[in-house]
Amino acid sequence: MTGLLAAGIGFRRGAGADEIAALITQALGRVGAVPGDLIAIATVADRATEPALADAAARFGLAPHPVTSEALAARDAELVTRSARIEHLRGVGSLAEAAALAAAGPGSRLALPRIASGGATCALARGQSTMQAA
Numbered sequence: 001m002t003g004l005l006a007a008g009i010g011f012r013r014g015a016g017a018d019e020i021a022a023l024i025t026q027a028l029g030r031v032g033a034v035p036g037d038l039i040a041i042a043t044v045a046d047r048a049t050e051p052a053l054a055d056a057a058a059r060f061g062l063a064p065h066p067v068t069s070e071a072l073a074a075r076d077a078e079l080v081t082r083s084a085r086i087e088h089l090r091g092v093g094s095l096a097e098a099a100a101l102a103a104a105g106p107g108s109r110l111a112l113p114r115i116a117s118g119g120a121t122c123a124l125a126r127g128q129s130t131m132q133a134a
Contacts, residue, residue, distance in 0.1 A: 004037075004039040004104060004127040005015070005028070005033055005037045005038050005039075005122070005124050006039060006040040006065075006095040006099075006100050006101075006103035006104040006124070007027060007039070007041045007042065007046070007100060007122055007127065007128060008095070008098065008101070008102075008120065008122065009023075009042065009056075009095075009096055009122055010043065010094070010096060010114075010122075011043070011047070011050075011052065011053065011119060011121070012120070013088055014027060014119060015052055015117075015118075015119030016052050016119075017052045017053075018056075019117050019118065019120055019121050020052060020053060020077065020122075021057035023115065023116075023117045023120050023121075023122045023134070024041065024056065026072065026115065026122075027056070027112050027123070028124070030112055031111050031112050031124060032126075035060050035061075036120075038060055039062075039066055039086040039127075040065040040103040040104070041056070041057040041062050042046075042066070042067050042099040043066070043067065043095070043099050044068075044072060044090065044095060045066035045067060045068070048067075049064070051060050060090075067099045067103060068085065070092065071098075073091055073094045073098075074102070075091060075101040075102050076092045076098060078109075078110070079092065079093040079094045079097045079098060079101075080094070080110060080114070081093060081097060082095045085094065093131070094113075094114045094121070096114045097113060097125075099123075100123045100124055101125045103127075104127030104128035105125070105127045105128065108125045108127040109128060110123060110125055111125060
């Protein structure tokens with residue numbers, strides 16, 4: 001697998017670590033990746049400290065990667081899916097896709113557009129070099 005994979009996560013309050021981790025695993029499987037290919041699990045900064053996300057990220061040997069609202073907005077034009085609810089709340093069409101792209105860095109591209117479970121969304125982006133601080 002070439003490039004680095006970053007997972008972008010959106011989740012509702014009440015979504016558990018099991019659901020988030022299962023969705024990440026499902027996303028990785030859809031692109032033929034394994035957990036070791038994952039270099040970041042990213043979400044909007046004000047949700048990055050949520051216990052469910054921290055627990056899910058720890059299962060992959062990672063800590064949640066916070067992404068600023070500005071970094072999300074900078075990638076909005078590249079998003080494949082759009083949610084009116086998320087656009088209203090966050091100003092971007094897909095929190096998961098924008099977070100994945102922002103964490104994967106400049107030149108990154110979506111490897112997997114947003115997929116969803118009952119309370120979470122996940123997208124994967126493939127980066128060129130190292131994870132970007134956001």
